[in-house]
Amino acid sequence: MYPHERSLVEKMSGKPFALIGVNSDSDRDKVKKVIEEKGITWRSFWNGGSTSGPISTDWNIRGWPTAYLIDAKGVIRWKSVGVDENVLDAEIEKLMKEVEGGSG
Secondary structure (H helix, E strand, O other): HHHHHHHHHHOOOOOOOEEEEEEEEOOHHHHHHHHHHHOOOOEEEEEEOOOOOOOHHOOOOOOOOOOEEEEEOOOOEEEEEOOOOOHHHHHHHHHHHHHHHHOO
């Protein structure tokens, strides 16, 4: 998913959009290396080294990857376990049209 995420960050540059990741790997040094190697420029939080860490527990995550689309008011507008990039893009576009139209 990293190439798609990277393209989203580039495409949405200058728009009211933020990509936030959550990483559950146990080796933080390895995570830092992957972030550098894969060109991850967006915020990525560490989940305590486990898929049952504090973030996934608070958000009731049961499968990886899980994606949420959250609007500017903090309302979850879309959620998916196992992310279809085309569907994700369509949902983002739909929300961005609302924002740009002033109804979001």
